[in-house]
Amino acid sequence: MTRVEMDHLDSSFFARSLLSMGHTMSTTNVIMQLANPGVGYGVVRSKVENGRLDRHPLKRARTTATYLSVAILGNADDRRRYRSAVNGQHAQVRSDENSPVDYNAMNRDLQLWVAACLYFGWEDIYQRVHGPLTGLDRERFYQQGKVCGTTLQMPAELWPADRDAFDEYWHTQTAQLRIDAEIRDFVLGVANFDYAPKVVRQRFGPVKYRRTIGYLPQPFRDALDVPWTDDDQAWFDAYVAKLVDAERRKPLWLSRAGFRLLLWDTRIRSRLGRPLV
Secondary structure (H helix, E strand, C coil): HHHHHHHHCCCCCHHHHHCCHHHHHHHHHHHHHCCHHHHHHHHHHCCCHCCCCCCHHHHHHHHHHHHHHHHHHCCHHHHHHHHHHHHHHHHEEEEECCCCCCCCCCCHHHHHHHHHHHHHHHHHHHHHHHHHCHHHHHHHHHCCHHHHHCCCEEEEEEECCHHHHHHHHHHHCCCCCCCHHHHHHHHHHCCCCCCCHHHHHHHHHHHHHHHHHHHHHHHHHHHHCCCCCCHHHHHHHHHHHHHHHHHHHHHHHHHCCCHHHHHHHHHHHHHCCCCCC
């Protein structure tokens, strides 16, 4: 597909996954992405000061949520403009002679992994709220989900051909997870709210950590070497059940209002000539 065709991809069905409860698994998705050493060290050792998650968590959260808003709810012009802005940041993220692994944020295979993690997470949210995806809906949802990667440098052809092929890709990748001590300390610090003021960390850290580990598939828990008991699972199931019940009572437009606001903010910033990221 050409870049223009990718920017015009329809994502209207996939957009039904973009629900407000998704923010409760945002840190989980970060951990999943950073489980790939190329992504992990690229983030942990990033020289882009204003984009560092541990030093500017609110800005980084806004940037990531805005990317999702643009990729999933935006039009071709929104995607083109935001890609150009992100490219300026990603071009600076590359390994040097002191890096344990080679990485480059513009690498298409690394972007495929990030896109796959984003897709996996939003499919999880969709099915918890709307029920299992089956048949043609499952495939349609999956094919539209490629916008998580094509909005950046990932070519559409790199996306596994169908949902079953995605399973094969996912199982292959998760079977070889490696989370080094440096990455583990970083992501668990994020999960524990270590970057937040003490009062926030003490009040919200335990819940944030528990739900973050709860959303993680077992291979990631094993790679992190974190315990997860039956009591933890029971707490998590009850926690998520309340979120799902609230989502089902909420109209879709309201659940997506925050993402819509971020998309509008991007368009306004663009018109005013202000930085998008």
